[in-house]
Amino acid sequence: MSHRGAFSVVEMQGLILALDYGGTQLSAAIVAPGARQWLDLARVPSPPAKDARYDYDTMLALARKLLNDRKPGAIGVSFGGPVDAARGLVLLSHHVPAWENVPLRDRLQKEFGVPVSIENDANVAALGECKFGAGQGCGSLLYVTVSTGVGGGWVLDGRICHGADSMAGEIGHTIGKPPANLETRDRLPLCPCGRYGCVEALACGPAIARDARQRLIAEPNRGAKLRALAQGNLDAVSAETVSRAASDGDELALEVLHDAAHALGFGIGTAVTLINPERVAIGGGVSKSGESWWRAVRESARANTLPQMRVDIVPAALGDDAPLWGAVALAQVPMR
Amino acid sequence: MSHRGAFSVVEMQGLILALDYGGTQLSAAIVAPGARQWLDLARVPSPPAKDARYDYDTMLALARKLLNDRKPGAIGVSFGGPVDAARGLVLLSHHVPAWENVPLRDRLQKEFGVPVSIENDANVAALGECKFGAGQGCGSLLYVTVSTGVGGGWVLDGRICHGADSMAGEIGHTIGKPPANLETRDRLPLCPCGRYGCVEALACGPAIARDARQRLIAEPNRGAKLRALAQGNLDAVSAETVSRAASDGDELALEVLHDAAHALGFGIGTAVTLINPERVAIGGGVSKSGESWWRAVRESARANTLPQMRVDIVPAALGDDAPLWGAVALAQVPMR
Numbered sequence: 001m002s003h004r005g006a007f008s009v010v011e012m013q014g015l016i017l018a019l020d021y022g023g024t025q026l027s028a029a030i031v032a033p034g035a036r037q038w039l040d041l042a043r044v045p046s047p048p049a050k051d052a053r054y055d056y057d058t059m060l061a062l063a064r065k066l067l068n069d070r071k072p073g074a075i076g077v078s079f080g081g082p083v084d085a086a087r088g089l090v091l092l093s094h095h096v097p098a099w100e101n102v103p104l105r106d107r108l109q110k111e112f113g114v115p116v117s118i119e120n121d122a123n124v125a126a127l128g129e130c131k132f133g134a135g136q137g138c139g140s141l142l143y144v145t146v147s148t149g150v151g152g153g154w155v156l157d158g159r160i161c162h163g164a165d166s167m168a169g170e171i172g173h174t175i176g177k178p179p180a181n182l183e184t185r186d187r188l189p190l191c192p193c194g195r196y197g198c199v200e201a202l203a204c205g206p207a208i209a210r211d212a213r214q215r216l217i218a219e220p221n222r223g224a225k226l227r228a229l230a231q232g233n234l235d236a237v238s239a240e241t242v243s244r245a246a247s248d249g250d251e252l253a254l255e256v257l258h259d260a261a262h263a264l265g266f267g268i269g270t271a272v273t274l275i276n277p278e279r280v281a282i283g284g285g286v287s288k289s290g291e292s293w294w295r296a297v298r299e300s301a302r303a304n305t306l307p308q309m310r311v312d313i314v315p316a317a318l319g320d321d322a323p324l325w326g327a328v329a330l331a332q333v334p335m336r
Numbered sequence: 337m338s339h340r341g342a343f344s345v346v347e348m349q350g351l352i353l354a355l356d357y358g359g360t361q362l363s364a365a366i367v368a369p370g371a372r373q374w375l376d377l378a379r380v381p382s383p384p385a386k387d388a389r390y391d392y393d394t395m396l397a398l399a400r401k402l403l404n405d406r407k408p409g410a411i412g413v414s415f416g417g418p419v420d421a422a423r424g425l426v427l428l429s430h431h432v433p434a435w436e437n438v439p440l441r442d443r444l445q446k447e448f449g450v451p452v453s454i455e456n457d458a459n460v461a462a463l464g465e466c467k468f469g470a471g472q473g474c475g476s477l478l479y480v481t482v483s484t485g486v487g488g489g490w491v492l493d494g495r496i497c498h499g500a501d502s503m504a505g506e507i508g509h510t511i512g513k514p515p516a517n518l519e520t521r522d523r524l525p526l527c528p529c530g531r532y533g534c535v536e537a538l539a540c541g542p543a544i545a546r547d548a549r550q551r552l553i554a555e556p557n558r559g560a561k562l563r564a565l566a567q568g569n570l571d572a573v574s575a576e577t578v579s580r581a582a583s584d585g586d587e588l589a590l591e592v593l594h595d596a597a598h599a600l601g602f603g604i605g606t607a608v609t610l611i612n613p614e615r616v617a618i619g620g621g622v623s624k625s626g627e628s629w630w631r632a633v634r635e636s637a638r639a640n641t642l643p644q645m646r647v648d649i650v651p652a653a654l655g656d657d658a659p660l661w662g663a664v665a666l667a668q669v670p671m672r
Binding site for chain 2: 139140152154162165166167168169170174175194195274275278304305306307308310
C-alpha cells in the first residue's frame with residue numbers, strides 16, 4: 001500500500017530558517033514557504049577545537065545575518081549527533097564537546113520567539129530526501145548515508161519514524177556479513193559499537209580503506225593502480241583512492257569495493273524485508289564509488305529479501321544540502 | 337519517543353462483528369463497542385478438502401447465527417494469508433483453494449451493509465495484542481508468531497504498518513544465522529522462500545523437529561528422554577516433544593531448542609535495531625517452549641542490537657483469540 005501526499009504543510013507566515021549543525025561545518029539557509037530554492041545560504045567551519053557555546057553563538061550570528069532583521073515563521077534544525085526530538089534536546093556531539101543534554105530547541109525558541117523543531121541529521125536528511133529529493137512522491141523512504149559511518153533514517157507517511165528510543169533506522173548496526181559461528185566472529189571487523197560484522201564496520205569509508213590496506217600488504221603483487229594512486233604510501237589509501245583505482249580497472253580495488261557494497265546491500269535487503277519501504281535512497285561520500293559499487297549493492301539487497309518485495313535503490317539527490325532541506329520540511333510538518 | 341493512546345476509536349453504533357478465517361478453523365465473535373469480553377463466540381473447522389466458497393458460506397452462517405437478526409455496526413476480518421488491505425482483497429490462502437483475488441471486503445460490505453476492514457492474520461494479531469493484549473499502552477509493538485512458520489506484524493501509533501507491498505514485518509525471512517560465505521550457505525537449512533538460513537527455516541516448529549531428528553540420527557547415544565517421548569519413532573518427534581524433553585533436562589533437546597531460540601533472537605535483535613519498537617510480543621505454539629527458550633531468545637536479541645535500545649520481549653497475551661481481538665480493533669480504527 002502506498003501513502004502519497006501525506007505531508008500536511010503548516011500554513012506559514014514569513015521565512016523558514018534551516019540550521020544544520022554538522023560535524024565539520026555550520027550551515028544556515030532561508031527559504032520562502034513552498035519555494036524550492038534558497039533565498040540565501042551560508043556555511044562556516046566548526047573547528048573541533050571549539051565547543052558547543054562557540055557553535056551556538058556562531059550559528060546565531062550566521063542566522064541573524066541571513067535574516068537581516070526579518071523574523072522567521074518557523075525554524076528547523078538538523079544536528080549531527082543523537083537528539084531527543086520529542087524533548088528538543090541535543091544528547092551528544094561526537095565531534096564537539098559540551099553538547100551533552102543541551103535544550104537547543106527551547107533556547108532557539110526563546111531567541112527567535114517562533115516554533116523550532118530539531119532532529120538528528122540522518123533522520124532530517126531522510127525527511128529532506130523524501131520531501132524534496134530522491135523520495136519525492138514516495139509514501140515511505142529509507143535513507144542510508146555511507147561516509148565515515150553508516151547512518152540511516154526512515155520516513156513513513158511524511159514523518160520521521162523515531163522508534164521508542166529515538167534510534168529507529170540504525171541499519172549501520174545490523175549485521176552485514178555475520179559469522180557462521182561464535183568461534184569465527186573475531187575474524188570479522190570490530191565495529192565501534194562493540195560488535196563484529198556490523199554493516200558500518202564493513203561498508204563505511206574507513207572500513208574500505210582498512211580492507212584495501214590489509215589486502216595490499218597480504219598480496220604484494222596486486223593492486224598496482226591503487227598503489228600508484230597512493231604513491232606507495234599505505235596511509236594515503238582512502239575509500240576515494242580505492243574507488244578511483246576501481247574505476248580504472250584495478251582488480252584488488254574492485255574486490256574491496258565489491259565486498260563493502262555487498263555488506264551494505266545485505267543490510268539494505270534485511271531492512272527492506274522488515275520495513276518494506278517504497279524506495280531506498282543512498283547518500284554520503286561512498287555512494288560516489290561508481291557503477292560497480294551500485295550494481296553490487298542492488299544485487300546483494302535483491303538477493304537478501306523476498307521476491308514479492310520491491311527493491312528500488314536510488315542515489316540521494318540533495319547531497320550536502322539534504323539536512324538543510326530536511327530542516328525546512330521539519331519546520332513545516334507537525335511532529336508525530 | 338513514545339506515542340501513547342494514539343487509537344482514535346470510531347464512535348460505534350451497534351455490535352462489532354469479528355471474523356477470523358484461519359488455516360484450520362473459522363471463528364466469529366461479537367462484542368459491544370469498548371467491551372473486553374465477547375458477547376458470543378463460535379468456531380468451526382475449515383477442512384482443507386473444501387474451498388473458498390465453503391469457507392465464505394460457513395462463516396456467513398456462523399455470523400448470522402451470532403447476530404441473531406441484529407445488524408452490526410462494523411466488521412473486522414482477519415485472514416490467514418496474504419491480503420491487499422487497501423483494496424480489501426484476499427490474494428491467496430496457503431491452505432484452502434480458490435481464495436485467489438477474492439474481494440472479501442466488498443462482498444461482506446454488500447452482505448451486511450456496514451463498513452468492513454480486512455487484514456492479514458499476523459498484522460491483525462499484532463493490532464489485537466497492541467490494543468487488548470501484551471502491547472497495551474505501547475506506542476509501537478512488534479508482534480512475532482512462531483508456529484509452523486515465523487510471521488510478524490508491526491503496529492505504530494495504533495496502526496498496522498503495511499509497507500509498500502503490504503509485506504512489512506517479515507522477520508521470518510531475515511537471516512537468523514547467516515553463512516560466513518557463499519560456499520557454505522547450503523549447509524544451512526533451505527527456507528520455503530528459496531533462501532538459506534532464514535529465521536523461519538531455523539526457528540519455526542517444523543525446523544525444530546527436523547533439527548532434532550537429524551541430531552538423534554547423528555548422535556545415537558544422546559537424547560534418551562526425547563527418544564522415549566517419541567517412543568523410538570523419529571516421525572513422532574515434534575517441536576512439542578522437543579520442548580517437553582528439554583523441560584525434563586534432555587541435553588540434546590535443550591541444544592536444539594537453544595539454537596532455534598538463538599536464531600529467532602538474532603532476527604528480533606535485527607528488527608529492534610531497525611524499528612526500535614517499544615515492545616516485542618511473541619506468540620504461537622513454539623513460544624510455549626519454556627524458560628530456557630525465552631532466555632536464549634532474549635539474550636540473543638540483546639546481543640544483536642545496540643546497548644542504547646530497549647529490548648522488551650514478552651509473551652503474547654491473547655493466544656488463539658489475537659486475530660479476533662485484532663479484528664475488533666481493526667473495525668474501530670480508521671485505515672492509514
